[in-house]
Amino acid sequence: MKRMTLGRTGIDVSEFCLGSMTWGTQNSEAEAHEQIDHALGRGCDFIDTAEMYPVNPVSKETVGRTEEIIGTWNAKGRRDEVVIATKMSGDIAMVRDGRGINPADLKVALDGTLKRLQTDYVDLYQFHWPNRGSFHFRKVWNYDPSGHDAPAIRQHMADVMGALEEVQEAGKIRAFGLSNDSVWGTMGWMRAAESGGPRVASIQNEYSLMCRQYDTDLAEMAVHEDVTLLAFSPLACGILSGKYLDGAVPKGTRLDLTPGLGGRISARMDDAVRAYLGVAAKHGLDLVQMALAWTRTRPFPTIPIFGATTMAQLDTALGAADLELGNEVLNDIAEAHKAHPMPF
Numbered sequence: 001m002k003r004m005t006l007g008r009t010g011i012d013v014s015e016f017c018l019g020s021m022t023w024g025t026q027n028s029e030a031e032a033h034e035q036i037d038h039a040l041g042r043g044c045d046f047i048d049t050a051e052m053y054p055v056n057p058v059s060k061e062t063v064g065r066t067e068e069i070i071g072t073w074n075a076k077g078r079r080d081e082v083v084i085a086t087k088m089s090g091d092i093a094m095v096r097d098g099r100g101i102n103p104a105d106l107k108v109a110l111d112g113t114l115k116r117l118q119t120d121y122v123d124l125y126q127f128h129w130p131n132r133g134s135f136h137f138r139k140v141w142n143y144d145p146s147g148h149d150a151p152a153i154r155q156h157m158a159d160v161m162g163a164l165e166e167v168q169e170a171g172k173i174r175a176f177g178l179s180n181d182s183v184w185g186t187m188g189w190m191r192a193a194e195s196g197g198p199r200v201a202s203i204q205n206e207y208s209l210m211c212r213q214y215d216t217d218l219a220e221m222a223v224h225e226d227v228t229l230l231a232f233s234p235l236a237c238g239i240l241s242g243k244y245l246d247g248a249v250p251k252g253t254r255l256d257l258t259p260g261l262g263g264r265i266s267a268r269m270d271d272a273v274r275a276y277l278g279v280a281a282k283h284g285l286d287l288v289q290m291a292l293a294w295t296r297t298r299p300f301p302t303i304p305i306f307g308a309t310t311m312a313q314l315d316t317a318l319g320a321a322d323l324e325l326g327n328e329v330l331n332d333i334a335e336a337h338k339a340h341p342m343p344f
Contacts, residue, residue, distance in 0.1 A: 001016065001043030001318075001321045002014075002015045003015065004301065004303060006083075006124065006175060006202055006228050007175070007177075007200070007201030007202055007301075008199065008201065008226045009174065009175040009201045011083060011123060011124070011175055011201075012083075013045065013083045014043055014044045015303060016046070016292070016303065016306065016320070017044070017047070017048050017085070017306070018035065018036070018307075019048050019232070019305045019307035020032065020053060020054075020066050020069075020307070021049070021050070021055045021056075021066065021307055022054060022056060022307055023035075023053070023066045024053070024054035024062055024068075025054040025056050025057070026056055026252075026257075027309055029069045032066075032070075032073070033072075033073050034311065035311070035314055038314060038318075042321075043321070044318060045083055046083045047070065047082050047083070047085070048085045048086075048232075049067055049070055049085070049086045050067075050086055050089070050126075051063065051087065051088060051089055051109060051113055052064075052095055053065070053067070054066045055258075056257040056258055057257065059094070060094035063094060063095055064113075067113055070084065071116050071117045071118035075118045079118075079119050084117065084123050084124070085123060085124035085177070085202075085204075086113055087125075087128040087179055087204075088101060088105075088106060088109045088110070088127055088128060089109070089128050090127065090128050090130065090131060091129075092128075096108075096109070100131040101127050101130070101131050101156075102156075102159075103160055103162065103163035106160060106163045106164070106167070107163060107167065110122070110167055110172055110173070121173065121174060122173050123174045123175065124173075124175045124201065124202065125164075125167075125173040125175070125177070126177040126202070127178055127181075128180065130178075130180070131153075131156065136180045136213070137180070137206075137262055137263065138344065140213060154191075154192070161189070161192040161193055161197040162197065164197045165197035175198060175201040175202075176189075176193075176197075176199070176201060177200060177201050179203065179205065179232075180204070180205060182218070183218055183221050186200055186203060186221060186225075187221065187225075190225065200225075201228065202229070203218070203222070203227055203228075203230070204229075204230040204231075204232055204305070207232070207233075207234065207295065207302070207304075208235060208236045209236070210236040210240065210264075210272060210344060211233070211344070212337065212342065219298075219300045222300040226301070228303060229298075229301060229303070231303065231304045231305060232305045234295050234304035234305065234306060235306065236344075237254055237261045237262075237264055238254055238255070239264060239269060239273060240287055240291045241287070241288055242273055244265070245270055252309075266343055266344040268343040269344060271340055272343040275339060276290070276291070279332040279333055279336055283326075283329050283332070285329070286319075288316050288320070289316060289319055289320040289323050290325065290329070291320075292304050292306060292317060292320035293321075293323040294325060294330075294333060297325055
């Protein structure tokens with residue numbers, strides 16, 4: 001598997017990242033450890049998690065469980081074999097009563113994460129979403145800046161950056177990243193870091209053949225500021241496997257556990273999936289592998305984060321790292337996108 005450098009950090013990671021959000025609900029601890037071992041054997045050493053994981057469903061009772069599962073793997077003496085990214089929750093009620101990102105809670109949250117992960121440091125510490133709200137998760141259709149006070153937001157960023165600088169100097173984090181943020185937000189954090197503190201190395205936003213909100217302003221910022229996109233849901237929560245076509249809801253799948261997939265199920269979804277299935281079939285490809293490999297062809301630095309609930313799914317995803325998409329495939333994908341833009 002090819003290697004990449006995370007932003008300007010000098011941190012070397014695999015070009016694919018193993019997602020962990022099902023570990024502790026849909027996957028057991030033993031299954032999670034098996035996934036880590038298997039991914040490492042295929043050259044994938046980058047793992048993404050979050051303090052609020054697992055999901056499907058998210059619950060107060062399970063907050064932190066995924067980090068604990070990774071921690072028991074680390075306790076086997078193999079911590080140095082992996083690069084771990086995790087996230088501090090934003091204003092979710094079940095974590096710290098929904099107080100969001102702030103300097104005091106950052107230190108408490110990070111110490112909790114380190115304890116659960118059974119490690120002294122996190123390679124990449126990310127903010128799960130900004131305090132001012134996220135314009136992702138289908139909220140892009142109804143942008144609402146009411147309640148935003150730009151000077152107050154900038155001061156908040158400066159205050160939090162001071163706390164980030166402290167934990168970085170203490171050796172508790174190596175790098176800093178964002179998630180579900182915007183160009184304005186990212187550049188605000190960049191400005192805050194100019195006075196001291198870690199520069200934004202990455203942004204973890206949704207990105208797939210079905211969700212290409214990142215392709216314009218965010219992409220330009222990423223190229224010129226060396227910010228790596230960690231593309232979550234590169235298979236559109238399993239939609240690009242084709243398993244949800246014609247209203248199908250296979251038992252135990254994410255759609256079965258989370259009806260509507262956060263607004264991703266739409267009237268135009270099936271037509272878009274069939275278009276991409278047609279491209280894959282035309283070129284003798286597996287759509288899952290094509291969709292994952294496509295993210296690595298983008299003109300901005302991108303690492304897809306994929307999850308798996310079975311070893312077969314994991315093998316398929318890892319196999320995409322060996323797939324090179326030619327110009328004919330990419331042209332057909334572009335035509336399909338023009339015919340079916342933003343289907344959810």
